Amino acid sequence: xxxxxxxxxxxxxxxxxxxxxxxxxxxxxxxxxxxxxxxxxxxxxxxxxxxxxxxxxxxxxxxxxxxxxxxxxxxxxxxxxxxxxxxxxxxxxxxxxxxxxxxxxxxxxxxxxxxxxxxxxxxxxxxxxxxxxxxxxxxxxxxxxxxxxxxxxxxxxxxxxxxxxxxxxxxxxxxxxxxxxxxxxxxxxxxxxxxxxxxxxxxxxxxxxxxxxxxxxxxxxxxxxxxxxxxxxxxxxxxxxxxxxxxxxxxxxxxxxxxxxxxx
Amino acid sequence: xxxxxxxxxxxxxxxxxxxxxxxxxxxxxxxxxxxxxxxxxxxxxxxxxxxxxxxxxxxxxxxxxxxxxxxxxxxxxxxxxxxxxxxxxxxxxxxxxxxxxxxxxxxxxxxxxxxxxxxxxxxxxxxxxxxxxxxxxxxxxxxxxxxxxxxxxxxxxxxxxxxxxxxxxxxxxxxxxxxxxxxxxxxxxxxxxxxxxxxxxxxxxxxxxxxxxxxxxxxxxxxxxxxxxxxxxxxxxxxxxxxxxxxxxxxxxxxxxxxxxxxxxxxxxxxxxxxxxxxxxxxxxxxxxxxxxxxxxxxxxxxxxxxxxxxxxxxxxxxxx
Numbered sequence: 001x002x003x004x005x006x007x008x009x010x011x012x013x014x015x016x017x018x019x020x021x022x023x024x025x026x027x028x029x030x031x032x033x034x035x036x037x038x039x040x041x042x043x044x045x046x047x048x049x050x051x052x053x054x055x056x057x058x059x060x061x062x063x064x065x066x067x068x069x070x071x072x073x074x075x076x077x078x079x080x081x082x083x084x085x086x087x088x089x090x091x092x093x094x095x096x097x098x099x100x101x102x103x104x105x106x107x108x109x110x111x112x113x114x115x116x117x118x119x120x121x122x123x124x125x126x127x128x129x130x131x132x133x134x135x136x137x138x139x140x141x142x143x144x145x146x147x148x149x150x151x152x153x154x155x156x157x158x159x160x161x162x163x164x165x166x167x168x169x170x171x172x173x174x175x176x177x178x179x180x181x182x183x184x185x186x187x188x189x190x191x192x193x194x195x196x197x198x199x200x201x202x203x204x205x206x207x208x209x210x211x212x213x214x215x216x217x218x219x220x221x222x223x224x225x226x227x228x229x230x231x232x233x234x235x236x237x238x239x240x241x242x243x244x245x246x247x248x249x250x251x252x253x254x255x256x257x258x259x260x261x262x263x264x
Numbered sequence: 265x266x267x268x269x270x271x272x273x274x275x276x277x278x279x280x281x282x283x284x285x286x287x288x289x290x291x292x293x294x295x296x297x298x299x300x301x302x303x304x305x306x307x308x309x310x311x312x313x314x315x316x317x318x319x320x321x322x323x324x325x326x327x328x329x330x331x332x333x334x335x336x337x338x339x340x341x342x343x344x345x346x347x348x349x350x351x352x353x354x355x356x357x358x359x360x361x362x363x364x365x366x367x368x369x370x371x372x373x374x375x376x377x378x379x380x381x382x383x384x385x386x387x388x389x390x391x392x393x394x395x396x397x398x399x400x401x402x403x404x405x406x407x408x409x410x411x412x413x414x415x416x417x418x419x420x421x422x423x424x425x426x427x428x429x430x431x432x433x434x435x436x437x438x439x440x441x442x443x444x445x446x447x448x449x450x451x452x453x454x455x456x457x458x459x460x461x462x463x464x465x466x467x468x469x470x471x472x473x474x475x476x477x478x479x480x481x482x483x484x485x486x487x488x489x490x491x492x493x494x495x496x497x498x499x500x501x502x503x504x505x506x507x508x509x510x511x512x513x514x515x516x517x518x519x520x521x522x523x524x525x526x527x528x529x530x531x532x533x534x535x536x537x538x539x540x541x542x543x544x545x546x547x548x549x550x551x552x553x554x555x556x557x558x559x560x561x562x563x564x565x566x567x568x569x570x571x572x573x574x575x576x577x578x579x580x581x582x583x584x585x
């Protein structure tokens with residue numbers, strides 16, 4: 001039994017940053033990296049299934065990105081994932097979520113997991129597309145924004161809840177293997193233990209290229225994408241009137257605002 | 265390829281309001297798209313939605329009769345693919361909703377169509393579509409184009425576009441959805457439970473807390489503070505996810521909308537798109553946050569850069585009994 005968990009190294013812009021000379025992205029020197037917040041929850045969901053099954057389940061994390069991504073994969077290994085796969089070469093540069101999904105699908109074909117989890121979206125660009133596009137390349141059933149999961153490894157069916165808008169959930173039965181995009185709050189992600197961090201250093205990270213996975217040059221990068229970033233810019237935004245002064249002075253104004261609302 | 269296809273959304277026998285926003289977006293760029301605006305509604309009983317979708321500027325409403333009563337991603341993907349084949353639109357507009365996210369990427373990937381998600385602006389430049397969305401946690405705007413794609417699927421953000429309040433007289437046609445084998449089964453809808461006395465949508469004054477409260481033990485002092493000032497206590501997603509407050513107090517896309525709120529005090533909330541979807545319309549928003557660059561300050565009317573505990577304590581002592 002195996003669960004494949006697709007993760008992403010996300011980027012946030014530093015307080016002050018510059019746009020790249022071609023105007024199409026932020027200068028990488030001004031980016032701060034981390035593991036996507038959603039991925040903590042999808043990994044935890046896989047770990048819960050592994051532990052409930054008494055260890056007969058292998059949890060494999062996969063990511064598409066350069067060597068720096070190993071830092072995030074080590075975090076996943078420290079939390080209990082058994083091994084990691086990273087796919088990269090220069091041809092992947094410029095890939096949109098669909099091209100990334102094609103690579104993850106190729107890894108899934110090779111690994112043949114019983115389930116594939118991905119985050120609903122990534123905190124940097126919020127595409128919310130990679131997981132479901134991966135399902136389409138695999139031809140697998142899929143569900144988006146899963147907030148509760150009942151699944152026994154090897155089972156042909158899973159019961160799950162999808163979090164819809166406005167506090168409503170839909171309960172769904174789905175054939176497996178399937179691709180599920182996992183929502184925040186589905187569980188309480190663990191922290192890595194010191195022992196886990198030590199063990200992670202010895203766990204393998206396999207590095208593959210798209211061509212080793214049977215993908216052609218036209219499958220990845222801009223050629224394999226359905227969209228292209230043309231320009232990034234800092235939008236003009238509104239700005240709150242800042243209430244200055246000591247906390248006492250600030251609150252005096254706040255009290256006035258509340259009393260105005262109350263018509264006092 | 266010409267014209268725009270809008271996919272309307274319904275749930276529990278009600279048209280979702282975002283459908284009408286999408287129509288307004290489509291009608292707004294109709295001249296650039298040099299083709300008709302077609303609105304499709306996929307349902308077991310689609311006719312009942314036809315009148316509400318007959319807005320000025322819409323050329324055709326297609327009532328697509330589907331054997332699948334509740335949303336299913338495979339059924340929707342197959343049906344929208346059939347609609348695209350029939351209409352050859354240059355733009356397919358879907359709401360950026362949880363249901364669209366369950367099939368739009370698959371639809372685009374299968375068909376080799378252009379795709380942009382969570383766009384808040386679309387326009388045609390010399391016949392080619394450009395979509396604008398947010399990047400790096402919405403700190404930047406990102407313009408996306410679609411080289412070589414004659415049909416582009418865009419999931420469009422809700423609460424961005426004003427509605428067209430004038431009825432039109434489109435042609436209403438019918439179509440049967442393609443039958444496909446089911447791989448999933450909708451069982452039932454479930455409403456978030458807990459806190460039956462909480463009424464976020466009805467409250468005129470809400471004091472909301474976010475990640476800035478730090479830990480569960482700190483929640484109580486803000487509950488007391490809300491009581492002191494006469495506000496309903498609300499929260500952002502991380503607080504509800506952690507179980508510190510019930511889901512019924514969560515303001516935002518997956519929680520409740522502060523529909524009648526006139527004064528909203530956001531304490532320790534940085535302001536994700538999802539949270540702001542539930543409160544950005546409020547007339548007077550006061551944000552208290554230690555981070556002067558927090559997104560919440562872009563939509564708030566007043567801002568206090570400061571520590572929520574210090575401000576909270578001060579407010580408790582200054583507020584007249």
